[in-house]
Every structure is written in structure tokens, then in C-alpha cells.
Amino acid sequence: MNKTSERKKFKLKRPERISSEKQKKTILSAFFFLFFLFVLIWGIRTIRTYQVDGLSMNPTFEDGDRLFIAKEKQLVRYELITFFPDEQKKTSYVKRIVGLPGDKIRTEGNALYINEQLAENSALTEGLEAKKLPDGTLKVTITKEVWDALSDLEEIPADSYFVLGDNRSNSTDSRHLGLIKKDQIDGVVIFRYYPFDSIGLVK
Known part of the structure; x- marks a missing residue:
């Protein structure tokens, strides 16, 4: 076999190699696009924004603070949640x-007693109507x-x-409002994503 035929074979192989590399890049680009699309759809379905209105959560939140909330997250004690009262479907708290x-739980007079130790979070034991009892x-x-709604219940x-x-x-x-x-x-x-000087995870 002469040198001319060897060069021809070499020249025929290069386009195949370039085509293969383009296919790999195309597949990789498609993969990243689909992954980005999946993350975007997941975020839209599970993450929402919320703006605080009022002073009911001071000092934790100020009026106008803007938050991200996760829809599919396990509910645990001391977690901060947003919800819609039954009588105000368009108002979120x-x-x-x-x-x-x-x-x-038990009721006595106009008081409700929740038999749980809540002292580990100081924000929960402050205020005029909440008192940590000896027990x-x-x-x-x-x-x-x-x-009236809770008086016959022994537990939540x-x-x-x-x-x-x-x-x-x-x-x-x-x-x-009663139980949620x-x-x-x-x-x-x-x-919390706004104000900028308070950006960070919420506890």
C-alpha cells in the first residue's frame, strides 16, 4: 500500500471523529437542558414566595420581609408555617x-394547657398571655x-x-382561630431573601 492511499484513509476517518464529538456535545447539552428544566419545574411546584404583612411575628420577622416557603416539607415543632384560615381563604398567615x-391538652376557664416543655425556645415563652408553668x-x-371546640378533647x-x-x-x-x-x-x-441585610436560612 502506497502513502497516497494511507492519506486518503486518514482523511476519511477525521469527519467521522468530528461527527461523533458533535453528537456527544449535543447529547450532553440536551441532558443539562432537561436537568435544568426538571429543577425549574420542581422549584415552581415546591417553592413559593411570601411577604410578611404586619407585626405579629416580631422580632423574628418585620413587616415587609420576603420569604421562600417549601410546600413539601415535614411539619415539626417550632417550625414557621404559612396557612390560610378557614374564614379567610385569600389571606395567608x-x-x-x-x-x-x-x-x-386540657382547658380550664378561658385557658388552654398544652402539656409540652417549650422553654427551649425563648421566643415561645415571652408575651403577656404565655407562661411557662412549673410542670x-x-x-x-x-x-x-x-x-367550645377544644373543651372535649384530651389531645390534639x-x-x-x-x-x-x-x-x-x-x-x-x-x-x-382554633387548631389549624x-x-x-x-x-x-x-x-428570607429580603431585606438584603437579613438574608439567610430561617429557624
Whole structure:
């Protein structure tokens, strides 16, 4: 075989190699595009924005703070959630979970006792209507309507939660609204993105 035929064979192989590299780049680009699209769709479905309106969560949040909330997140004690009250479907509140399904409760007069030690979070034990009792229960003053709804219960039912605002003297929460059902909850607060000097994860 002469040198001319060897060069011809070499020249025939180069386009195949270039074509193969282009195919790899195209497949890789398509993969990254689909991955980006998946992340975008997942984010739209599971992450929402929320703007704080009012002073009921001071000092944790200020009026106008902007938050990210996660829709598919496990609900645990002290978590901050957003929810829609039954009577105000278009108004969303942000509050803190202090009572979970299965927590022992009892009513006495206009007071509700939640038999859980809540002292580990100072924001929950401050305020005019919340007092840490010697036996570790949390005592809050509730409205007559809430008392009527809870007076026959010995524990918080399944898929129900007792929530409070951190600013107890200026908050409409479970003391006035009663227990919050799981299907009323829109999501769990995970991140504050505004104001810029307060950006960060929310606890």
C-alpha cells in the first residue's frame, strides 16, 4: 500500500471523529437542558414566595420581609408555617407550630394547657398571655369559640396543629382561630431573601 492511499484513509476517518464529538456535545447539552428544566419545574411546584404583612411575628420577622416557603416539607415543632384560615381563604398567615398531633391538652376557664416543655425556645415563652408553668406545660388564653371546640378533647387530633405568633400581644393565631388543619397549611418557611441585610436560612 502506497502513502497516497494511507492519506486518503486518514482523511476519511477525521469527519467521522468530528461527527461523533458533535453528537456527544449535543447529547450532553440536551441532558443539562432537561436537568435544568426538571429543577425549574420542581422549584415552581415546591417553592413559593411570601411577604410578611404586619407585626405579629416580631422580632423574628418585620413587616415587609420576603420569604421562600417549601410546600413539601415535614411539619415539626417550632417550625414557621404559612396557612390560610378557614374564614379567610385569600389571606395567608405566618405563625409558629407549638402544638403537634398527639400532644396532651386540657382547658380550664378561658385557658388552654398544652402539656409540652417549650422553654427551649425563648421566643415561645415571652408575651403577656404565655407562661411557662412549673410542670412544663404552656398556658395560653383562648376565645370562647376556641374553648367550645377544644373543651372535649384530651389531645390534639391527627393532622391538626396549634400555632402562635411570636409577638403574642399582637397576633391572631390558634388562640382565636382554633387548631389549624394540615390541608390549610401552604408551606414551611425556609429562607428570607429580603431585606438584603437579613438574608439567610430561617429557624
